[in-house]
Amino acid sequence: MKLFSYKGLSMVIMLRDEHCPPHAHVDAGAWSARFKFCFWHNGVELWDVVPHSNRPPVAVLEGLRHALRQPVHLRRARTIWWEKLQTVCLDHQIWDWRTSEVLVVKRIASTTDMICSACYEPETNKTLLALFGASEGVEIKL
Structure with a gap:
């Protein structure tokens, strides 16, 4: 499903055979790229470009x-991903209460809990985390 166009290139969320982490695709013919986004912060990063030899200019x-980081586009990407896959790709990852972040390296500390389940609310643009062993969940306003 198309998210937006940028200089004649379409950014899309694929609706078949998708997998975590959440990401969007651009297919330019000579090259294609994927951009990762998430449901706990508003950053976007380039995931990969193939083939590497046809990589477009950095600009x-x-x-x-x-463009994907723009709130309207990021919210649409999250909504499409959530409605299609019903996952925010955070289950069984580690949440650090102190830093308010999902830990990439799974270090366990007194400030961390494992995410039991997570969901996205498109209407409010929030992610809700249920944590193992925690009496309350986490509400992330995006």
Whole structure:
């Protein structure tokens, strides 16, 4: 499903055979790129470009990344991903209460809990986390 166009390139969320982490695609013919986004912060990062030998100029990739970061586009990407896959790709990851972030390296500390389940509320643009062993969940306003 198309998210937006940038300089003639379409950013899309694929609706078949998708997988975590949440990401969007751009297919330019000579190259394609994927951009990762998430449901706990508003950052977007370039995931990969194939083939590497046909990589477009950095300005094009950065322009696409910044366009996806626009609140209207990021919210639409999250909504499409959630409605299609019914996952925010956070189950069984580690939440750190102190830093308010999902830990990439799974270090366990007194300030961390494992995410039992997570969901996204498109209407309010919030992610809700249920944590193992925690009496309350986490509400992330995006």
